[in-house]
Amino acid sequence: MACDEEKKESPTVFFAGEIVNPTSDHIVLYRGDVVIDSALLDESNRFSIKLDSVRPGLHHFYHYPEYQFVYLGKGDSIQLRLNTIEFDESLVFSGIGEEVNNFLIEMFLVHENEKEMVYSLYHLEPNLFISKTDSLRATKLQALESLAKETQLSECAYNIAKANINYESYISREAYPFYHKRNKGEKDIHHLPKDFYDYRKQINYKDEDLTYLRPYYNFMIYHLGNLAYMECKDNCGGDMNIASNQLHYNRHKLKLTDSLIKQAELRDNLFRHFAVNYLLKPDQEENIHAFIAEFKDRSGNNRHMDEITNLYEGIKKMQPEKELPDFIVHTTDDQKVSLKEITANKNVVFYFWSGAEQKHFRNITKRIAKLKKEHPEYTFIGLNMRTDKLRWKSIVETSGLDKDEQFWTEDFEEASHTLVVYDANKSIICKDGVIVDAFANVWSSF
Numbered sequence: 001m002a003c004d005e006e007k008k009e010s011p012t013v014f015f016a017g018e019i020v021n022p023t024s025d026h027i028v029l030y031r032g033d034v035v036i037d038s039a040l041l042d043e044s045n046r047f048s049i050k051l052d053s054v055r056p057g058l059h060h061f062y063h064y065p066e067y068q069f070v071y072l073g074k075g076d077s078i079q080l081r082l083n084t085i086e087f088d089e090s091l092v093f094s095g096i097g098e099e100v101n102n103f104l105i106e107m108f109l110v111h112e113n114e115k116e117m118v119y120s121l122y123h124l125e126p127n128l129f130i131s132k133t134d135s136l137r138a139t140k141l142q143a144l145e146s147l148a149k150e151t152q153l154s155e156c157a158y159n160i161a162k163a164n165i166n167y168e169s170y171i172s173r174e175a176y177p178f179y180h181k182r183n184k185g186e187k188d189i190h191h192l193p194k195d196f197y198d199y200r201k202q203i204n205y206k207d208e209d210l211t212y213l214r215p216y217y218n219f220m221i222y223h224l225g226n227l228a229y230m231e232c233k234d235n236c237g238g239d240m241n242i243a244s245n246q247l248h249y250n251r252h253k254l255k256l257t258d259s260l261i262k263q264a265e266l267r268d269n270l271f272r273h274f275a276v277n278y279l280l281k282p283d284q285e286e287n288i289h290a291f292i293a294e295f296k297d298r299s300g301n302n303r304h305m306d307e308i309t310n311l312y313e314g315i316k317k318m319q320p321e322k323e324l325p326d327f328i329v330h331t332t333d334d335q336k337v338s339l340k341e342i343t344a345n346k347n348v349v350f351y352f353w354s355g356a357e358q359k360h361f362r363n364i365t366k367r368i369a370k371l372k373k374e375h376p377e378y379t380f381i382g383l384n385m386r387t388d389k390l391r392w393k394s395i396v397e398t399s400g401l402d403k404d405e406q407f408w409t410e411d412f413e414e415a416s417h418t419l420v421v422y423d424a425n426k427s428i429i430c431k432d433g434v435i436v437d438a439f440a441n442v443w444s445s446f
């Protein structure tokens with residue numbers, strides 16, 4: 001691994017910067033899920049972290065409630081500047097080590113912007129799809145080659161930047177058979193050319209330097225999902241369209257993760273992902289129980305075990321016909337009320353939003369306005385999460401939302417665990433304090 005070779009000599013590293021419109025008073029630097037250091041913002045909203053040594057590679061910094069990645073290598077001295085109102089879009093790095101970091105954030109934004117366009121390619125025949133997505137990839141790889149020629153990228157930084165481009169492209173290849181089938185309304189998986197999956201020869205299942213690289217991690221999710229589907233289709237002879245196969249299909253995923261992924265952190269994170277994903281879809285209690293048993297069997301020492309257990313307990317409490325949990329929220333004039341009180345004698349739909357996610361907020365606000373017209377039988381209640389209280393009030397005010405229908409949650413962790421909010425478009429339908437459907441979705445349930 002290229003990144004470890006640089007470890008021997010790692011002089012002091014500086015990580016500093018300025019946060020415009022801070023949403024918290026400090027910044028935390030992580031490598032994986034380990035806190036490396038943290039720093040308070042000073043009166044001019046600047047922070048500075050000095051590290052005596054660093055294991056070169058991908059880190060991330062967290063400024064409540066958002067985070068982004070930063071590459072730190074030996075002798076780097078990075079200054080960042082960002083404005084929390086457009087967190088990712090505003091982020092700029094300068095100083096020693098700026099090149100790879102600006103490149104990575106640029107690629108992050110390019111990938112975000114490309115999503116819709118790539119989505120529109122899934123209806124193409126396989127060979128055309130390959131050539132279109134390969135040419136997108138080639139353009140980015142060329143940009144990386146020019147950067148590498150112009151600047152002094154370390155081998156470690158170069159490899160991460162390259163993997164960032166490649167795995168993002170491989171994701172679309174893993175997804176293609178399924179999106180193509182859905183978009184074209186085909187009954188079976190489209191016949192694929194022999195070399196369709198050739199890139200799989202390049203997959204490294206245990207590159208520690210990539211464990212927290214988003215495209216690499218997301219690739220593993222799609223890849224294992226694809227393998228699980230094909231394995232089931234080829235061996236189990238069941239009807240793949242039957243939703244009651246959820247448990248069965250997810251067991252394939254657990255089995256494949258167990259056999260393919262040996263790197264401890266990646267393995268734990270993927271097991272966690274598949275568990276959360278499965279648990280959040282309604283299934284019979286005995287199935288959930290069977291799934292958890294298999295999860296414990298294959299990943300008993302998972303570092304996320306407490307989270308999975310809590311989620312499982314939370315989900316059991318959010319089943320239909322159970323009473324809403326005792327959960328306190330705040331009104332715009334600083335009164336505290338429980339969710340039960342809000343729903344008394346009413347049909348209520350709770351939905352969620354955060355001041356940190358402007359695009360989602362705009363979309364969901366529009367959607368709710370439409371639903372309010374179509375479904376006058378429900379009262380739609382917005383629950384705000386992850387936003388400073390004053391900022392929340394000001395957003396409610398300036399967006400012209402009905403103050404009686406907006407409430408603020410104080411503790412993000414508590415709210416997301418108690419109400420099981422893992423999906424930004426999740427909603428909870430209830431009637432007079434009793435749950436009707438705690439896993440509804442504002443886009444698909446009405």
Ligand SMILES: [Zn+2]
Nearest residue numbers: 231232236248
């Ligand atoms: Zn199967």
